[in-house]
Amino acid sequence: MKNLLSPRSTLGIVLIAAALIALPFVVGMAGQAWVRILNFAILYIFLALGLNIVVGFAGLLDLGYIAFYAVGAYTWALLASPHFGLHWPIWAILPVGALLACFFGVLLGSPTLKLRGDYLAIVTLGFGEIVRIFMNNLNAPINITNGPQGITLIDPVKFGDFSFATRSEFFGVTLTGPYKYYYLLVALAILIVIVNLRLQDSRIGRAWQAIREDEIAAKAVGINTRNVKLLAFAMGASFGGIAGGIFAAMQGFVSPESFSLIESIMVLAMVVLGGMGHIPGVILGAILLTFLPEMARYAVTPAQVALFGKVLIDPESLRMLLFGLALVLVMRFKPSGLWPSPERSRELAEKTAGVAK
Amino acid sequence: MSEVLLEARSVAKHFGGVKALQDVSLSIRQGEVYGLIGPNGAGKTTFFNCMTGLYVPDGGGFTFAGAPLQADAPQRAAERGIARTFQNIRLFGNMTALENVMVGRHVRTKASVFGAIFRDPKTRAEEAAIRQRALDLLHYVDIADRADDLAKNLSYGDQRRLEIARALATEPKLLCLDEPAAGMNATETEELRVLIEGIRKDGTTVLLIEHDVKLVMGLCDRVAVLEYGALLIEDVPAIVQKDQRVIEAYLGA
Amino acid sequence: MDISLHQLLQQFPQQVVNGLVQGSIYALVALGYTMVYGIMGLINFAHGEVVMIGTLVAITVTGLLAAAGMPVGIAGLCGLVISILSCMAIGWSLERVAYRPLRGSPRLTPLITAIGMSIVLQNLAMILWGRNYMTFPPLLPKVNFEFAGAYFTLVQVVIVLLSALMMSGLVLLVYRTKLGMAMRATAQNPEVASLMGVNINRVISAAFVIGSALAAVAGVMVGSYYEVAHYQMGFVLGLKAFTAAVLGGIGNLVGAMVGGILLGLIEALGAGYIGYFTGDFLGSHYQDIFAFAVLIVVLMFKPSGLFGEKTGDRA
Numbered sequence: 001m002k003n004l005l006s007p008r009s010t011l012g013i014v015l016i017a018a019a020l021i022a023l024p025f026v027v028g029m030a031g032q033a034w035v036r037i038l039n040f041a042i043l044y045i046f047l048a049l050g051l052n053i054v055v056g057f058a059g060l061l062d063l064g065y066i067a068f069y070a071v072g073a074y075t076w077a078l079l080a081s082p083h084f085g086l087h088w089p090i091w092a093i094l095p096v097g098a099l100l101a102c103f104f105g106v107l108l109g110s111p112t113l114k115l116r117g118d119y120l121a122i123v124t125l126g127f128g129e130i131v132r133i134f135m136n137n138l139n140a141p142i143n144i145t146n147g148p149q150g151i152t153l154i155d156p157v158k159f160g161d162f163s164f165a166t167r168s169e170f171f172g173v174t175l176t177g178p179y180k181y182y183y184l185l186v187a188l189a190i191l192i193v194i195v196n197l198r199l200q201d202s203r204i205g206r207a208w209q210a211i212r213e214d215e216i217a218a219k220a221v222g223i224n225t226r227n228v229k230l231l232a233f234a235m236g237a238s239f240g241g242i243a244g245g246i247f248a249a250m251q252g253f254v255s256p257e258s259f260s261l262i263e264s265i266m267v268l269a270m271v272v273l274g275g276m277g278h279i280p281g282v283i284l285g286a287i288l289l290t291f292l293p294e295m296a297r298y299a300v301t302p303a304q305v306a307l308f309g310k311v312l313i314d315p316e317s318l319r320m321l322l323f324g325l326a327l328v329l330v331m332r333f334k335p336s337g338l339w340p341s342p343e344r345s346r347e348l349a350e351k352t353a354g355v356a357k
Numbered sequence: 358m359s360e361v362l363l364e365a366r367s368v369a370k371h372f373g374g375v376k377a378l379q380d381v382s383l384s385i386r387q388g389e390v391y392g393l394i395g396p397n398g399a400g401k402t403t404f405f406n407c408m409t410g411l412y413v414p415d416g417g418g419f420t421f422a423g424a425p426l427q428a429d430a431p432q433r434a435a436e437r438g439i440a441r442t443f444q445n446i447r448l449f450g451n452m453t454a455l456e457n458v459m460v461g462r463h464v465r466t467k468a469s470v471f472g473a474i475f476r477d478p479k480t481r482a483e484e485a486a487i488r489q490r491a492l493d494l495l496h497y498v499d500i501a502d503r504a505d506d507l508a509k510n511l512s513y514g515d516q517r518r519l520e521i522a523r524a525l526a527t528e529p530k531l532l533c534l535d536e537p538a539a540g541m542n543a544t545e546t547e548e549l550r551v552l553i554e555g556i557r558k559d560g561t562t563v564l565l566i567e568h569d570v571k572l573v574m575g576l577c578d579r580v581a582v583l584e585y586g587a588l589l590i591e592d593v594p595a596i597v598q599k600d601q602r603v604i605e606a607y608l609g610a
Numbered sequence: 611m612d613i614s615l616h617q618l619l620q621q622f623p624q625q626v627v628n629g630l631v632q633g634s635i636y637a638l639v640a641l642g643y644t645m646v647y648g649i650m651g652l653i654n655f656a657h658g659e660v661v662m663i664g665t666l667v668a669i670t671v672t673g674l675l676a677a678a679g680m681p682v683g684i685a686g687l688c689g690l691v692i693s694i695l696s697c698m699a700i701g702w703s704l705e706r707v708a709y710r711p712l713r714g715s716p717r718l719t720p721l722i723t724a725i726g727m728s729i730v731l732q733n734l735a736m737i738l739w740g741r742n743y744m745t746f747p748p749l750l751p752k753v754n755f756e757f758a759g760a761y762f763t764l765v766q767v768v769i770v771l772l773s774a775l776m777m778s779g780l781v782l783l784v785y786r787t788k789l790g791m792a793m794r795a796t797a798q799n800p801e802v803a804s805l806m807g808v809n810i811n812r813v814i815s816a817a818f819v820i821g822s823a824l825a826a827v828a829g830v831m832v833g834s835y836y837e838v839a840h841y842q843m844g845f846v847l848g849l850k851a852f853t854a855a856v857l858g859g860i861g862n863l864v865g866a867m868v869g870g871i872l873l874g875l876i877e878a879l880g881a882g883y884i885g886y887f888t889g890d891f892l893g894s895h896y897q898d899i900f901a902f903a904v905l906i907v908v909l910m911f912k913p914s915g916l917f918g919e920k921t922g923d924r925a
Contacts, residue, residue, distance in 0.1 A: 122653075206459055220440075317737050318737070321734060
């Protein structure tokens with residue numbers, strides 16, 4: 001295509017690129033810990049966008065999504081750590097992780113996708129728990145997952161001799177591990193966003209949306225709803241698998257604890273709170289729900305000291321309490337999420353107008 | 358007369374003890390507009406649903422375009438070339454009119470997930486063709502000016518037209534319309550009649566389920582009348598109109 | 611481990627008893643899920659937390675009264691009553707404050723609210739009662755019975771009998787009273803019910819209040835059975851109970867009861883025998899997967915659960 005970008009959009013892209021390049025340095029002023037949190041926010045964007053394909057595009061409620069993340073993480077951990085003495089390269093592990101997650105997605109999806117919405121929700125939830133319990137217990141009689149202790153000393157992301165875990169220098173700027181991972185993650189994120197946008201605006205994306213809108217009508221125009229739903233499941237699962245692999249490499253450590261039900265719920269909350277089916281909204285949801293609880297962690301103790309002169313309430317509980325309240329309040333006042341797709345908000349505006357009549 | 362497109366042989370369907378359809382045999386010929394009428398609850402929509410794979414008939418079966426029609430999955434019916442509209446309009450409400458018709462192209466196109474992601478030239482060409490065909494169809498049913506409006510925001514008459522355009526997008530050999538004139542005023546009904554005439558002229562066979570007897574008699578080449586799930590008569594309108602049983606069924610003797 | 615099949619068979623009656631007791635508790639909690647779901651189609655994720663609060667309130671009240679010199683039995687009874695009342699109040703406010711404003715909003719909105727409320731209640735309980743495990747005072751004398759090779763305690767007998775009583779009471783309420791009829795009508799079709807003069811808001815409130823009362827009783831049962839309580843105990847219990855409700859066919863009262871008991875039995879027997887049947891490859895710590903594995907298998911063959919109505923597609 002020859003559609004050259006207009007000067008205005010070129011400028012916009014340049015500005016966004018500059019902001020993305022500068023971001024870790026700005027965040028890093030508050031400490032390197034915040035760069036790590038930033039990296040996790042991007043990882044959650046991967047997850048939320050993957051789940052958005054299932055929940056937002058195709059309208060299937062999945063409460064066990066984190067299982068696919070776990071599959072990807074353990075794939076990396078087992079294929080690139082001293083646990084089995086394997087050290088596969090990234091270009092081999094990531095596809096294997098994605099494929100394996102995809103396989104599990106199809107395995108779970110093919111018998112269950114005919115179920116009604118809420119039944120599907122509980123079945124996927126159960127599946128997520130089963131995966132976690134297996135990871136917790138597959139250390140005996142044959143030690144596969146090393147049980148609750150998890151797997152340590154996992155290889156970082158490496159391209160040849162270039163490792164993302166160590167410090168290195170570019171043009172006189174020294175970058176530590178988290179900064180280098182940040183740029184890798186941003187590059188991946190851009191790729192994933194493009195893939196998502198393209199999927200949404202395609203024959204398959206329209207079929208997903210049609211199923212979400214009216215399954216019977218979708219069947220009547222010849223959409224094989226079962227296969228198309230399965231495709232959404234498989235796509236979402238592969239995204240989760242890739243995110244899981246990067247997670248394992250970045251952390252250097254995985255254990256079943258990271259893949260509990262609350263994580264699935266968290267990712268779902270990101271999707272719904274941000275604006276289901278709307279890619280910018282989902283990204284916003286992932287960023288907010290990663291950063292706000294972390295910021296609350298730093299804010300609740302000083303706030304209590306300022307108010308009561310001492311720490312009255314357990315900070316961790318207070319932080320989670322505020323998080324729960326935030327979920328409830330957003331849903332109360334923005335039922336379609338903070339940044340819903342334009343059609344969605346139009347629909348709601350009409351509804352309110354209808355009530356006012 | 359031309360060859361038979363769809364043949365129903367002794368189709369039966371019951372719900373619990375209620376016999377919704379019993380021993381219904383009829384045949385629709387290539388290129389005609391075929392009317393299916395009958396009082397409320399006579400089994401018209403049930404017949405429709407059996408034919409389009411939404412229900413599995415309890416007895417009998419269908420032959421379509423020379424091969425048996427496996428009536429177990431609606432998407433198979435659409436693949437074979439049977440498209441339908443719904444009595445109570447089922448559009449994809451939060452998609453635009455254009456997108457609704459584009460979804461109708463799904464069954465005749467191929468782009469996979471990989472095509473969607475990599476946007477190779479073949480996929481792009483297909484996508485452009487889908488869009489063009491959808492726009493043409495919106496012109497055809499005369500609602501091209503509403504292409505970018507959400508389907509649920511269209512007027513009732515336009516929604517009916519959009520549903521027909523979406524069905525036509527699947528390139529049907531047989532287009533089944535389930536009470537398309539329901540809730541329409543005289544002008545809208547007349548416009549609908551012109552539209553159906555046009556569809557027939559362009560070579561698509563039409564099966565019309567209708568309450569509006571005047572519309573059916575004026576439009577259809579042949580008409581079948583159902584009563585209490587059984588076929589009363591199948592013939593040209595002039596004869597059906599004069600049939601004593603039909604008159605009784607409608608006047609409720 | 612070298613256990614013969616004979617020994618395992620000897621344990622069978624005991625596993626059945628344990629399963630029945632656990633299952634009765636699941637059933638009581640499952641009823642709360644199923645009533646709310648049947649009437650308004652909402653998975654009330656916070657229901658498990660209501661059970662937890664029921665247990666903790668009972669502990670506190672019983673402890674305070676016993677410390678003031680009241681006999682433990684009577685203190686326990688007071689604890690139960692106050693626990694029921696507090697849970698009813700929580701259930702009612704939950705619906706009134708969190709769910710009612712969301713009627714008619716997108717399907718996932720109330721689900722996220724329910725998850726949010728679950729987090730709120732759990733952390734509120736943590737702030738009020740602390741992080742530590744609490745011991746539940748023994749409310750009933752420790753008497754043991756033996757029957758057909760199984761041993762059981764008075765607590766276990768009371769749990770099974772009391773839940774049977776509560777469930778019969780609920781069935782009578784739903785099928786024999788005006789309120790019950792209104793509930794069934796609303797479950798069928800809220801719009802028509804409200805046109806017929808049913809006060810939908812009252813019916814929904816009633817479902818929450820009744821469900822929460824049952825949850826409080828279940829909470830006290832769990833507490834006196836295991837003799838410990840903890841602010842995190844509600845979540846997994848709620849999850850299992852919800853699984854039981856789906857297993858039986860969500861929205862169906864009998865289904866919830868049967869599903870609950872079935873789940874209790876499956877877990878007890880499964881945990882007891884999995885080691886033997888897999889050559890010790892899988893041990894009893896896989897207990898938690900039975901609930902879900904059975905659920906997935908059942909739904910594959912009966913997509914609406916054991917007692918669920920078929921919801922056919924309509925054109």
